[in-house]
Amino acid sequence: MAYDFDVIVAGCGPAGAMAAKAAAQAGCSVAAFDKRKELGAPVRCGEGIGLHWMDELGSKLRDKAISAEISGSVLVSPDWKNKVTIRNAETKGVVVDRKVFDKDLAMDAGRAGAQIFAHSEVVGVLKDGNMVAGVKAFVDGKPQEFRAKAVIAADGGESTIARLAGLNTVSTLYDTDFGVEYEMVNVECEDLIEVYFSVADAPRGYVWIFPKGKDVANVGVGIGGMQSPNAKHYLDRWIKAHPERLGKAQTVAIKGGLIPVGAPMTEGAVGEGIIVAGTAAHQVDPIHGGGICLAMEAGKLAGEVAAKNALAGTTDRAHLLEYARIYEKGPALKLLKRLRMRKVLEKLSDDDLNAIFSHLDDKDIDNLLKSNFAAVVGKMGGLLMSRPGLVKTISALA
Numbered sequence: 001m002a003y004d005f006d007v008i009v010a011g012c013g014p015a016g017a018m019a020a021k022a023a024a025q026a027g028c029s030v031a032a033f034d035k036r037k038e039l040g041a042p043v044r045c046g047e048g049i050g051l052h053w054m055d056e057l058g059s060k061l062r063d064k065a066i067s068a069e070i071s072g073s074v075l076v077s078p079d080w081k082n083k084v085t086i087r088n089a090e091t092k093g094v095v096v097d098r099k100v101f102d103k104d105l106a107m108d109a110g111r112a113g114a115q116i117f118a119h120s121e122v123v124g125v126l127k128d129g130n131m132v133a134g135v136k137a138f139v140d141g142k143p144q145e146f147r148a149k150a151v152i153a154a155d156g157g158e159s160t161i162a163r164l165a166g167l168n169t170v171s172t173l174y175d176t177d178f179g180v181e182y183e184m185v186n187v188e189c190e191d192l193i194e195v196y197f198s199v200a201d202a203p204r205g206y207v208w209i210f211p212k213g214k215d216v217a218n219v220g221v222g223i224g225g226m227q228s229p230n231a232k233h234y235l236d237r238w239i240k241a242h243p244e245r246l247g248k249a250q251t252v253a254i255k256g257g258l259i260p261v262g263a264p265m266t267e268g269a270v271g272e273g274i275i276v277a278g279t280a281a282h283q284v285d286p287i288h289g290g291g292i293c294l295a296m297e298a299g300k301l302a303g304e305v306a307a308k309n310a311l312a313g314t315t316d317r318a319h320l321l322e323y324a325r326i327y328e329k330g331p332a333l334k335l336l337k338r339l340r341m342r343k344v345l346e347k348l349s350d351d352d353l354n355a356i357f358s359h360l361d362d363k364d365i366d367n368l369l370k371s372n373f374a375a376v377v378g379k380m381g382g383l384l385m386s387r388p389g390l391v392k393t394i395s396a397l398a
């Protein structure tokens with residue numbers, strides 16, 4: 001069989017760029033296709049990431065990719081009476097500029113030897129029998145076929161490539177969040193991410209203010225897919241209701257998108273000759289919807305497994321399942337724990353949330369967010385005695 005590349009990556013966001021780099025570093029010939037003219041743009045993201053990830057992923061952030069440094073987060077109760085500030089090594093982060101950040105990741109892949117095809121949409125998959133054997137992509141406006149031993153689908157929430165290959169990557173409406181965000185100026189910012197919980201203001205989600213500079217911020221809302229009206233309605237209403245915080249703010253950009261917040265895919269993300277990585281495989285934090293670094297982590301793993309098997313001539317599903325086996329022992333375990341927590345959080349009323357905020361201190365809330373449930377459940381005795389209705393909900397965490 002003649003192949004144009006060992007590995008083809010469809011979609012060159014954080015997952016795809018990391019996959020392309022890892023496969024090229026492993027010695028494969030790699031092509032990465034992205035439909036965008038300019039990688040990273042338009043931005044559809046709050047752009048917040050934890051700094052610890054960069055070391056873990058062996059990735060370096062260029063100063064130019066950083067819009068603002070973050071020392072921690074402020075979590076605000078629905079009634080605004082309680083604010084919890086968490087600052088520790090794990091909350092150190094940055095708000096990146098994804099127009100720079102994504103392009104930097106693609107440049108790293110290019111430097112490692114991957115061939116990058118920007119403005120080249122993948123519109124089909126090639127098959128040899130039941131084996132995925134490449135892609136059909138529009139390059140320079142013309143449809144062309146590119147054969148490869150393995151394909152990595154990293155095309156984000158739309159996840160059309162995996163579906164073209166016959167994998168079911170649909171995220172149900174219940175397990176999908178919708179996010180809308182304005183980039184705003186005249187927003188006074190500290191080096192803290194602000195998170196506002198309120199079922200009334202953001203059902204199954206939260207409102208966020210992520211600083212992008214001294215007076216610039218991403219202001220957004222994420223809500224569950226079954227909610228109506230739409231996320232923009234909730235965001236506009238929240239901004240209008242809080243003139244003390246955003247009265248002078250002006251919108252300079254509108255962004256939005258969907259976020260799969262159900263269980264991350266593992267075995268289901270692997271087919272004959274194909275691996276799915278990143279948001280396309282629902283590898284997103286189910287509570288806050290963050291997925292940039294999770295996508296990078298999964299993409300790197302997908303690139304390594306695809307490369308190893310492409311070089312050995314073993315890109316059948318049985319061999320590529322190594323990706324799922326590694327993923328389910330590590331990242332998926334954490335995400336499934338977070339999913340359990342999300343399912344508890346979404347049952348709480350604003351009244352419950354206000355009571356929890358007033359009973360727990362900063363450390364407890366931090367524990368809760370790190371899924372250290374046992375430590376927190378013990379501390380909640382008094383609260384649970386006064387709110388028997390909460391017992392059943394919270395006991396799901398023990």
Ligand SMILES: Cc1cc2nc3c(=O)[nH]c(=O)nc-3n(C[C@H](O)[C@H](O)[C@H](O)COP(=O)(O)OP(=O)(O)OC[C@H]3O[C@@H](n4cnc5c(N)ncnc54)[C@H](O)[C@@H]3O)c2cc1C
Binds near residue numbers: 036278290
């Ligand atoms: C409103 C909102 C706010 C968010 N805020 C945060 C946040 O603050 N922090 C965080 O960590 N995460 C956040 N996320 C999630 C984060 O954006 C994603 O988890 C992350 O981008 C996933 O990376 P990815 O590489 O899997 O997919 P993407 O970043 O979506 O990249 C997919 C790439 O594939 C390309 N592509 C798609 N189809 C094709 C095709 N057919 N052919 C070729 N190329 C194709 C796209 O152009 C794109 O470049 C947010 C998401 C939303 C919607």
